[in-house]
Amino acid sequence: MIRIRNVSHKIGPAPILHDISLDIPKGGITALIGPNGAGKSTLLSLIARLAVLREGEIHIDAMKIGEVSDRELARHLAIMAQSTHVSARLRVEELVGFGRYPWHRGRPGPGDRAIVESAIERFGLGPMRHRFLDEISGGQRQRAFVAMAFAQDTDYLLLDEPLNNLDIAGARSLMRLLRQMADEDGKTVVIVLHDINYAARFADRIVAMHEGRIAANGAAREVVTDALLRDVFGTDAEVSLHEGHPVVLV
Amino acid sequence: MARRLIWLALALALACLLYMTVNARGSWSFLLPFRGQKLAALVLVGASLSVATVLFQTITENRILTPSIIGFDQLFIMIQTVLIFMMGSADYAGLSALLLFAVNVGLMSLLGLVLFTLLRRGARGEMMRLVLTGIIFGVFLRSATNFVQRLIDPTEFSVVTTVTYARFNTVDALLLVLTTVVTLPALWAAWRMRSRLDVLGLGDQIALGLGEAPRRGQSIALVLICVLVASATALVGPMAAFFGLIVSALAHVITPTERHAILLPCAALTGAVVLVGGQTLLERVMGLATPISVVVEAVGGALFLFLLLKRRRA
Numbered sequence A: 001m002i003r004i005r006n007v008s009h010k011i012g013p014a015p016i017l018h019d020i021s022l023d024i025p026k027g028g029i030t031a032l033i034g035p036n037g038a039g040k041s042t043l044l045s046l047i048a049r050l051a052v053l054r055e056g057e058i059h060i061d062a063m064k065i066g067e068v069s070d071r072e073l074a075r076h077l078a079i080m081a082q083s084t085h086v087s088a089r090l091r092v093e094e095l096v097g098f099g100r101y102p103w104h105r106g107r108p109g110p111g112d113r114a115i116v117e118s119a120i121e122r123f124g125l126g127p128m129r130h131r132f133l134d135e136i137s138g139g140q141r142q143r144a145f146v147a148m149a150f151a152q153d154t155d156y157l158l159l160d161e162p163l164n165n166l167d168i169a170g171a172r173s174l175m176r177l178l179r180q181m182a183d184e185d186g187k188t189v190v191i192v193l194h195d196i197n198y199a200a201r202f203a204d205r206i207v208a209m210h211e212g213r214i215a216a217n218g219a220a221r222e223v224v225t226d227a228l229l230r231d232v233f234g235t236d237a238e239v240s241l242h243e244g245h246p247v248v249l250v
Numbered sequence B: 001m002a003r004r005l006i007w008l009a010l011a012l013a014l015a016c017l018l019y020m021t022v023n024a025r026g027s028w029s030f031l032l033p034f035r036g037q038k039l040a041a042l043v044l045v046g047a048s049l050s051v052a053t054v055l056f057q058t059i060t061e062n063r064i065l066t067p068s069i070i071g072f073d074q075l076f077i078m079i080q081t082v083l084i085f086m087m088g089s090a091d092y093a094g095l096s097a098l099l100l101f102a103v104n105v106g107l108m109s110l111l112g113l114v115l116f117t118l119l120r121r122g123a124r125g126e127m128m129r130l131v132l133t134g135i136i137f138g139v140f141l142r143s144a145t146n147f148v149q150r151l152i153d154p155t156e157f158s159v160v161t162t163v164t165y166a167r168f169n170t171v172d173a174l175l176l177v178l179t180t181v182v183t184l185p186a187l188w189a190a191w192r193m194r195s196r197l198d199v200l201g202l203g204d205q206i207a208l209g210l211g212e213a214p215r216r217g218q219s220i221a222l223v224l225i226c227v228l229v230a231s232a233t234a235l236v237g238p239m240a241a242f243f244g245l246i247v248s249a250l251a252h253v254i255t256p257t258e259r260h261a262i263l264l265p266c267a268a269l270t271g272a273v274v275l276v277g278g279q280t281l282l283e284r285v286m287g288l289a290t291p292i293s294v295v296v297e298a299v300g301g302a303l304f305l306f307l308l309l310k311r312r313r314a
Ligand SMILES: Nc1ncnc2c1ncn2[C@@H]1O[C@H](COP(=O)(O)OP(=O)(O)O)[C@@H](O)[C@H]1O
Pocket: A011, A014, A016, A034, A035, A036, A037, A038, A039, A040, A041, A042, A043
């Protein structure tokens, strides 16, 4: 479980997060939604110690952020940040291979190679495995980064807007892969999504954020309502139910 | 790609052989140690400046930077100028090699580390700020040096100009030993952190996500860079700023990979081949006394432009 207690965060003088307390249970997919600038990426960075936590506490199972070593945490939690620019000129399979680094620290064994192979296979990267990252489409690159996080083989997987650049087929197949990882491999997936419909369709829980606070937290049907769209997203789009899943009519 | 490293090693062996044997007149008992020392200096300097450049480019994530941008060369010139100004050229020439080496390496390493620590105490230790500060610092040092040089007696000034060019004609044996003792462990340490460097090259966030704290790794790399550049400069004087740049660009062409297990030895070998080969050509074949740094600057500049343009088009 990810336990967040009284976390506040400032960037310079500007307060970004206000006294956030939240439990993200182990297993399943938790989607973070909210308008741009709500603080979703900031919260995710704090959980993954990419930003320094100054106020409040975050625990991942028994590990306390700020105390657990970077190496140790990298074996339990993988993060794919929102901006995934790499200046190094890497091939797809090299990038995915880096996912194993926390485990072998420079000396990959046969087990590491097998996991990289399965990640490449699973994310359909086989045909482009020898291509350079700057020679494939944005969506394919996005998939390669998720595959790298997958190869890290951690209990927790944090993904910040992985559907960016993906077309509808790519987005759905990636969400199905994440579903499979949650259901079959028992991973805990925390994912920032900007499309509420994907969150409602694929996530077990939705956490809505607004201006640095948690606005709603629960199952899709409880969270995705006309009121949420009005108060949090500031739009009058309607919500309808389709086979039990709420759908935002855009 | 490992095969290309073997070819490079063979090229280096050939360059060394030519350097030792072409135009060899006189007894070998004299030639062997005389040329051998210079050869050792060439190989050492070529390898350390190249490795330092690769390290610097990795931690700055920028392929057109070299550590000399932090102002090492300028500081070296400044130190020699001030020493000559204060002691006179005769006393300067009489300084023990050990003392001069210690002063040079100490001050230059200190400069690099102080610059780095100062900048990191600020809100965010961004590499680009370090680089910009280095450039400004270099300009400041240059003006200060110019000022002191104006105060120096014109006859003494000629000494300043000779010590402030990289030279391989005279290599002090003790200095060579000192440099080796400092350089080899630094090169070994760089080799030891090769996988770490691969991860650091992915950028701060990804490196941290993989459990590799970027600041720790960057600090270690920076210490190694300071030591390598400072001791190479103390041995032969300021090398052309272009040298590291050219060699790393060449290394990326010879072994197109981001893996430091390949890149580091490739850069070290390439650097040594360029220096030994270049010096053989200059000294033995063309019989010139031109400092190799001048040639590297000219040839290197052209080659570098070519590489840049080629890359743009590709
Ligand atoms: N580096 C930064 N400097 C200043 N403000 C920032 C910085 N990064 C983010 N912010 C601000 O923090 C708030 C939350 O940002 P973020 O967490 O990226 O939101 P989200 O991911 O929900 O779109 C925004 O108002 C944004 O302007």
